[in-house]
Amino acid sequence: EVQLLESGGGLVQPGGSLRLSCAASGFTFSSYVMIWVRQAPGKGLEYISSVSGSAAAASYADSVKGRFTISRDNSKNTLYLQMNSLRAEDTAVYYCTKRPGGSGNFDSWGQGTLVTVSS
Amino acid sequence: EVVLTQSPGTLSLSPGERATLSCRASQSVSSSNLGWYQQKPGQAPRLLIYGASNRATGIPDRFSGSGSGTDFTLTISRLEPEDFAVYYCQQYGGSPLYTFGQGTKLEIK
Numbered sequence: 463e464v465q466l467l468e469s470g471g472g473l474v475q476p477g478g479s480l481r482l483s484c485a486a487s488g489f490t491f492s493s494y495v496m497i498w499v500r501q502a503p504g505k506g507l508e509y510i511s512s513v514s515g516s517a518a519a520a521s522y523a524d525s526v527k528g529r530f531t532i533s534r535d536n537s538k539n540t541l542y543l544q545m546n547s548l549r550a551e552d553t554a555v556y557y558c559t560k561r562p563g564g565s566g567n568f569d570s571w572g573q574g575t576l577v578t579v580s581s
Numbered sequence: 582e583v584v585l586t587q588s589p590g591t592l593s594l595s596p597g598e599r600a601t602l603s604c605r606a607s608q609s610v611s612s613s614n615l616g617w618y619q620q621k622p623g624q625a626p627r628l629l630i631y632g633a634s635n636r637a638t639g640i641p642d643r644f645s646g647s648g649s650g651t652d653f654t655l656t657i658s659r660l661e662p663e664d665f666a667v668y669y670c671q672q673y674g675g676s677p678l679y680t681f682g683q684g685t686k687l688e689i690k
Contacts, residue, residue, distance in 0.1 A: 497679065507618075507626065507669055509679040523677045557625055566614025566673025569637065571625040 464488040464570045466558050471575030478548050478579070484541040484558035484572055492516070492536040495561040497568060498543050500554035500577075510556070511543065526552075548579045583608055583675045587668075587682035593690040600657040602685045604670035609650045614673035617646055617655045620684075621666045629668075630655060657687075665689050 470482040484496070497512040511532040513520045520532050531544040541558050555576050559568040584607040594600055604615070612633040618626040628637040630646035633653055643658040657664055670682040 506684045507620075507671075507681040509677055509681065512678060521678045561673075564613075565616075565631055566611070566679075567616030567628060567631040567671060568618075568626075569628050569631070571627070573625055 464560075466560070466570060466572035468556060468558050468572045468575040471556065471577045473578045473580065474548055475581050476549060476579055479544070479546045480548065480577060482543040482545065482556055482558075482575060482577070484543075486539045486541065486558075486560070489560070489570075491534075491539040493563070495563075496532075496534060496541045497559050497561060498532060498541075499557045499559055499568070499571075500552075501557070501574075502551070502554040505554075508554075512561075513541070545577070548577075550579050553577060553579050582677065583610060583672055583680050585670050585672060585680055585682035587670060587685045589685060590683075591686045591688060593688050594660055595690045596660050596662055598660050600655075600660055600664070600687060602655040602657075602668055602687070604648075604653040604655070604682050606651045606653070606672065608675075610653075610672045611674060612649050615646075615648070615653050616671045618669045618671065619664075619666050620669065626669065660687075662689075 465487045467485045498510040511522045513532045529547045533542045555574040557574045559571045586605045588603045615633040617630040620626040634646045645656045667684045667686050669684050
């Protein structure tokens with residue numbers, strides 16, 4: 463059974479940093495593109511960042527470029543999101559998800575972790 | 582950037598009725614990269630349809646997807662009580678790599 467378990471969320475002050483983790487199991491982690499998607503309270507889904515299976519290629523939404531860094535450790539089956547210079551508008555539930563090769567869509571999702579940026 | 586516009590914003594129907602949800606792209610999207618998700622309150626999204634018309638694992642056959650180019654549709658043939666939720670379309674390609682529609686809320690009439 464595929465499982466994606468996010469952790470690391472919490473309350474942080476504006477300008478602060480936080481690192482999210484997503485522990486994966488039940489599939490060959492290194493074979494999948496992994497993605498972070500967020501959802502602000504009462505809002506829709508927003509793509510944040512993605513990384514290839516080998517970690518050779520990463521992509522970011524303009525809203526987080528230069529502030530967030532995605533990474534992965536295939537030996538630990540874990541995806542990360544380092545978030546720096548956090549702003550109030552980064553407040554959201556952050557989901558990790560995966561994309562099978564040959565498909566452009568996300569077939570499994572974690573339960574999400576809440577990040578609140580507030581003073 | 583590919584912008585996905587979903588309509589209607591809210592759809593009010595009764596159980597047993599047919600639901601038709603639309604997703605229009607600002608430029609042509611590869612059908613293989615268009616998907617639909619269902620999200621219930623307090624839950625993560627769930628993939629319903631991938632590649633525009635393929636049901637994901639475990640998805641009932643009352644859910645179907647169609648379309649190509651810039652116009653895509655999610656149809657629920659006969660609504661069950663558990664189908665009332667928010668639905669999002671999503672595409673892959675371009676910059677940013679992935680975009681979502683703003684969502685359609687399917688509510689009980």
